[in-house]
Amino acid sequence: MAYGMVLLVVLLLLLLVLGVLVLLLLVVAVCPGGMAYTNRYCPWAHRAHIALSELGLEFDEVSIDLSKPREAWYLAINPRGLVPALKIGDDEILIESGIITQYLADVYAPRLLPATGSAAAALQRARISLFVDVFASAFGSALTGILIAARTTAEKEAKAHAVVAAVKRDLVPLLADAAPFFGGSKELTLAEVNTASFVLRVYALGTEEYGWFPSFLLKELKEIEVWQKWVDALLAQKSVTAIWNQQENAEVWRSKLAKLEEERKV
Ligand SMILES: N[C@@H](CCC(=O)N[C@@H](CS)C(=O)NCC(=O)O)C(=O)O
Structure with a gap:
């Protein structure tokens, strides 16, 4: 009887170890x-x-x-x-x-993106791709376009006006059903994963404190209701701000801009 019990316990322990091993293998593989x-x-x-x-x-x-x-x-x-x-x-x-x-x-579908396999999923995936694509031309170049490509104040202002106009014309319609994230999602989607870092940089470095962007840029962006609601939700996410260090990023840009100015003088 006692022997039977010991055997059972050993068997159970073996099963437990086997289970843990299988789990570990699955984690490593996936x-x-x-x-x-x-x-x-x-x-x-x-x-x-x-x-x-x-x-x-x-x-x-x-x-x-x-x-x-x-x-x-x-x-x-x-x-x-x-x-x-x-x-x-x-x-x-x-x-x-x-x-x-x-x-x-x-x-890890469908956490950020629906898995393929249905027409509805294909459509949502296409919509997310379209958003990221449109974002790249409407807003993605705001940072380098204003800080680097545009040299004069007039060029910087023209680029900033173009960014505001493109947000209104191209991005607001795609964000119409955001609640608060793309397509009515309660959690971040791949649409936000691929765009948030650019939004964060323009909002964090676009303040008058630095004087790097025309001051009307943030003011006018914040007046675009649908856009700003989405931005507020985005910038409140821990996953978005976790690695952000305002001071260090500002310092990196400060020295990048100083270097650029030196190079342009030569
Ligand atoms: N298309 C690339 C762009 C990556 C990229 O431009 N990374 C920059 C830093 S933001 C880089 O590694 N630059 C190399 C360098 O500065 O020497 C991607 O999406 O991964």
Whole structure:
């Protein structure tokens, strides 16, 4: 009898260990969190951070110093030398922020993006892609377009007016059913994952304190109700602001702009 009990306990323990092992294997096989090669001041890399954070994935962060040439080991990971890159498992590497976030969204569908397989899902996926695409031309270039490409005050103001007009004309219609996120979602979707880092930077660095953007830009953007409701919801998300350090980002831009000015003097 006692022998039978011991056998049963041993059997149960074995089953438990086996269960834990299977679970661990599943986590390793399915969880692509892996290793993220990133730079916290880069809006493209920030996209990957937001996706990983929204999906609750653990990953090791390797910070790439963009102020000096990439070393050979990193060029072996991404021959273009850009961040972000994501290492999955032992030898799979993904590069390009939009591809990385799309991959993560697909593996963990439907949290950020509906899985393929129905016409309704295909339509929602297409709508999200369209939003990200339209955002890129309407607002995505606001940061570099105003801070770098536009040189004179007149050029900066013209670009800022164009951004406000494009938000009203192109983005507001696509955000009409946002509640608070894209397409009526209560949680962030891939639409926000791929755009939030740019919105955050313009709102955080566009204040008069820095004087880098025409002061009417934020004022006029905030008056666009549908847009601003979406922005407020976006900027209140922990996954969006988690890696943001206002002071450090401002410092990075300050030195980038000073360097640019020096180069243009020559
Ligand atoms: N299309 C790329 C753009 C990434 C990109 O431009 N990253 C910048 C930092 S924000 C970079 O790595 N630049 C290299 C350098 O500054 O030397 C993506 O979406 O991942």
